[in-house]
Amino acid sequence: MRLLLKYFVALQILLLPLYHSSYAQQDSLISFDDVEFTDGSAGSESSDTLLEVPDDLVFSDGSEAEEASQDSLSTDTSGKTFDVQEEKQSLWGVFIAGLLGGFAAFIMPCIFPMVPLTVSFFTKRGGSRAKGVSQALLYGLFIIVIYVALGMLITITFGSDALNALSTNGIFNFLFFLILVVFAASFFGAFELTLPSSFVNKIDAKSDKGGFVGLFFMAFSLALVSFSCTGPIIGTLLVEAASRGERLGPAVGMLGFSIALAIPFVLFAFFPSMLKSLPRSGGWLNSVKVVLGFLELALALKFLSNVDLAYHWNWLDREVFLALWIVIFGMMGLYLIGKISFAHDSPLTHLSVPRTILSIIVFSFVMYMIPGMWGAPLKAISAFLPPSATQDFDLSVANFASTPAQSATGKKKKYYEIFHDRGTPKGFDPYYDYEEGLAAAKELNKPVLVDFTGWNCVNCRKMEANVWTDPKVAALLREEFVMVELFVDDRTELAAEEQYVSEYSGKRIRTIGNKNSDFQASAFNSNSQPLYVIVDPEGNVLIPPTGADYNVNSYAAFLQRGIEAFKK
Template sequence: MAVITVVCPTAALAAGTAAAADPFAGQSFWWVLVLVFAGGLGLNLTPCVYPLIPITISYFGGRSSSRGGLIADALAYWLGMAIMYAALGSLVALGGAFLGQALSHPAVILFLAAVLLFMAASMFGLWELRLPASLNRLASSNRTGVLGALIMGLTLGLLAAPCVGPFVVGLMAHVAKEASVGYGLLVFFVLAAGLGLPLAVLAAFSGSIQSLPGAGEWMIWVRKFFGLVLIIMAVNIAEPLLGAGLARWLMILVGLVGGIYLGFMEKSGKGAFVKFKHVAGIVILATAAAFWWFWAPGGGGQDKTAWVHFSPQVLEEAKASNKPVVVFFTADWCNPCKQLKSETLPRPEVQELLKHFVPVKADVTKAPGPEAQSFMRQYRVRGVPTMIFMDGRGQEITESRVVGFLPPNRFLPLIKMAVARTSTASGK
């Protein structure tokens, strides 16, 4: 069975997807671990995990171990993945603030989109992608035993570790506040354990899966469905280069064509499975139509805020004049930044509230200067877009920090709170 090497696309825009500075603020230790584990389980719904399914089945399916031995091997496989994810996730967290800048460069976005299209073509049977020969030799040399399964888990953890990117970014602020390497390692280990659990279960029962009658027929259709998902993901990843309008129309078109093909033209399967394909095709078409109805882009607005270029002098002058400041970190390659500028900032009520602040913009499209880097380290700015509100004394209003794209209905309460705090601080 062919297996696929993959780089998860979601990491490319990881720094722009966090919804708040610390999504786990105020939660108990055990509840944080539960939420993180659930998040790891949720990662199994992302396309970057799909290629691990045939890898797992092909590796464990041919084993002749007893049921107890196979379960032990599956647990070792799970542990290996968790160890690798925890180690690499911690390194990413320590690496930090410029993850979005490094992974969202146009050349990287183009490369990731091309990789996804290449994999999608493989899913449709145009060619086969396999693990590098060196990794195949490593796997075959440790084909039996717990040690071999552990090494295989470590290997796949290395190949698929970028899948944790968005969650790593979301956890950065929380872990940074705890200031404990041990706590950070534990959080990332639990995240990886959640991600690896379904794959470990799949490993334990891979022999039974391979023996299902007619598995080859319906799995051909499933592979093509994953191929359709990968094409849509490629268009989504390329949105910063294509523009929001073109990207969304392309996703709608791909969904419509894919629904017709998978539901009514694809030839694999027979009997009841043919009826299932028809239903699935209708669902895909309905989803594409709903996406068109609710999400087809409009013209968008224009941010008319008179932003001032970032510099320490601007901040010092505002502080000396007891004027509140909003500092907006953005970049041309950042798609959530574009959404914030076109959908949220142009709103009249937002524009009116922004007049209470000295608007300062830090553009990190190429690279932040040393002064901006120092500010980002001091205020733990982990990516773009980030918007920091400061009162007239130069103190951040932490409750109002904006990280990632927020629609107007979620942005307005934060900026209203900032205005209220600045008015209180100035004695108005």
């Protein structure tokens, strides 16, 4: 049984990289300094709306069955629904991340050794098993209340608009990077994050009171005493929740975290005999902290990459990012097999089975990433990497013919030098200005695929790496459409004569990203990416738009429906 529990511990560590596996659709670094999203009423009478959207067009999640009949391919768009559920999906992702964080916190050295003492306190103090169980249930409930209250406090303090601004602001993304680096250093043993001892002692003294008040302060004391271990995990979770801009994100994340943290205390109170099967506290608890430190460091680079791409610093090209990840996870593997150690580590006399298995997985992951240094797509992690176009040395470039910098009219494509070499997947030849794309479509007599994307759009990178690379989809995109890529988070200043005050938001539009995001919001009342819209050369929407759709056949069917609608 003890061995099984150790496997469980190892499993929790392995699952931690999933913290950011469920990025929301809205993950681009959009600046809201100049764009303000409203309910759309302000722009309903605008004469400058660039797309003519049918009045009866309602948006849905775009998931269409591949086996749709030919009749459905040729029907009008009226009456179709586009039920957007991105916010629910995002909140579920935050909740799951919270659960994983809570399970990880349970096996930290500040909490794990306290479990037998706490459970024994309930069973002995209660006098009877039933009373002890009821006290443990209340204790677990108070843990949930305390952490959810923390999440709600953040939501109330900042509000949904401020959280959204935090998630899309370059300064705060850089600040998030620094915070995660500090958390990683704490886990490595450089210092401990602690709360003032006088405050902790006062709260702990109140836990001696009986009844509900005593149990509440016992739970509060756990939260305070364990802060040096749980603080970085909670901080990372809150940063992740804030980076998604969801109103209830922090509260939902704390709900998942607290449920996972409370379950073991309640479970062992129900079945005290299981305590005998718990592995003994020891040096392996510090190893958990160090492994989490490596993961914190790897995650921090993602936030730095967000800023780097949006501001065109060009520090973290894809191969530089990969090189750093290879080194980080390589050092994690060396740590796991005992080749390197930190200040608070106990001597490692032998490798346990869970540690050996985890080492194999980590080193395998490192080997998987190495071909990416020469352009391998690395589809499993492509969503978290900088765009493939930022790769300086790419052996796969030989598979694609060079794409022209000129438009169909022979003029140089607008914004080509800004986006093409660092933002566009290799092998594609889009336009980066909507009006220019429409003009090219008229010349070529093709429909237009408008791709609202972003430098830091995780789901956009996943679509490009996993769906656009499919031969069937790639052929349709290259041969049947004029592609227009509109980056909504670019910070490049517009020429003075191109800046304007949005009739939709009333804000001054100063950057290319502002212009594209204002266009998306005013035309579709949406600010999530990716969003794929198929229009004719006059700008009329042909079929309902779709968001990220990782089913290749479904996305190909979406493109085919657009082609059929255009040919009518």
